[in-house]
Amino acid sequence: MKARPELTVEAEDYLKAIYELERADAAAGTNAVAERLGVAAASVSGMLQRLGRLGLVKTERYRGTRLTEPGRTVALQLIRRHRIIESYLVARLGFAWDDVHDEAERLEHAASPELIERMAEVLGNPTADPHGAPIPTAEGMVDERRLASIAALEPGAGAKVLRMSDRDPKLLRYLAGRGIRPGARIRVEAKEPFDGPIILTVGRKRHTIAPGAAGNVWVEPDTAVRRPPKPKTARSRPSA
Numbered sequence: 001m002k003a004r005p006e007l008t009v010e011a012e013d014y015l016k017a018i019y020e021l022e023r024a025d026a027a028a029g030t031n032a033v034a035e036r037l038g039v040a041a042a043s044v045s046g047m048l049q050r051l052g053r054l055g056l057v058k059t060e061r062y063r064g065t066r067l068t069e070p071g072r073t074v075a076l077q078l079i080r081r082h083r084i085i086e087s088y089l090v091a092r093l094g095f096a097w098d099d100v101h102d103e104a105e106r107l108e109h110a111a112s113p114e115l116i117e118r119m120a121e122v123l124g125n126p127t128a129d130p131h132g133a134p135i136p137t138a139e140g141m142v143d144e145r146r147l148a149s150i151a152a153l154e155p156g157a158g159a160k161v162l163r164m165s166d167r168d169p170k171l172l173r174y175l176a177g178r179g180i181r182p183g184a185r186i187r188v189e190a191k192e193p194f195d196g197p198i199i200l201t202v203g204r205k206r207h208t209i210a211p212g213a214a215g216n217v218w219v220e221p222d223t224a225v226r227r228p229p230k231p232k233t234a235r236s237r238p239s240a
């Protein structure tokens with residue numbers, strides 16, 4: 001792996017934030033970056049200029065800031081570090097999965113590349129973190145497939161949970177309390193109109209969750225199969 005350029009913690013966080021905004025198809029404008037990092041918009045443009053001089057980002061008027069290839073490499077290295085640390089904390093140190101994000105936010109800047117690679121090795125080079133997010137390889141390859149969230153599923157659709165946002169531990173605990181975690185099977189039973197609650201079954205249990213929560217859970221929808229006609233002998237079951 002290439003040596004990491006000497007960057008401040010702050011600069012590294014900017015690169016990661018810009019990567020995430022690009023992934024979400026949002027222009028990484030000053031305000032969006034500021035909001036993402038919880039800093040004042042006034043302080044953002046100076047840092048973007050500095051990163052631009054280092055050749056890590058490119059800012060174009062009206063189009064916002066984008067990562068250059070070297071900038072993207074740094075961002076992906078950081079994301080690899082973050083996700084390996086989270087995996088290690090959960091698998092080896094007994095941390096709860098809803099309790100590792102903030103820890104990883106700090107350690108990702110401090111751990112040496114050797115430590116990260118040792119952690120990955122001990123874990124058997126995992127490909128996903130405890131929240132289902134793909135771990136970029138040391139070479140910077142990552143699965144960037146776009147996933148649908150539960151909020152985007154139509155009533156009647158079944159899906160497997162692949163990944164959830166780990167930014168809010170309370171939300172993770174809330175969802176996990178309803179059985180929603182990577183690998184779980186869900187089925188959307190009904191959706192209230194006007195962005196109302198979503199009724200779904202997880203395993204055999206029925207839950208009602210808000211679209212705001214459902215939007216933080218990404219799934220692999222079952223491939224659409226034509227429903228076979230009901231066999232005549234089927235016993236009717238209550239629809240719950």
Ligand SMILES: [Zn+2]
Nearest residue numbers: 086101104166
């Ligand atoms: Zn995290």
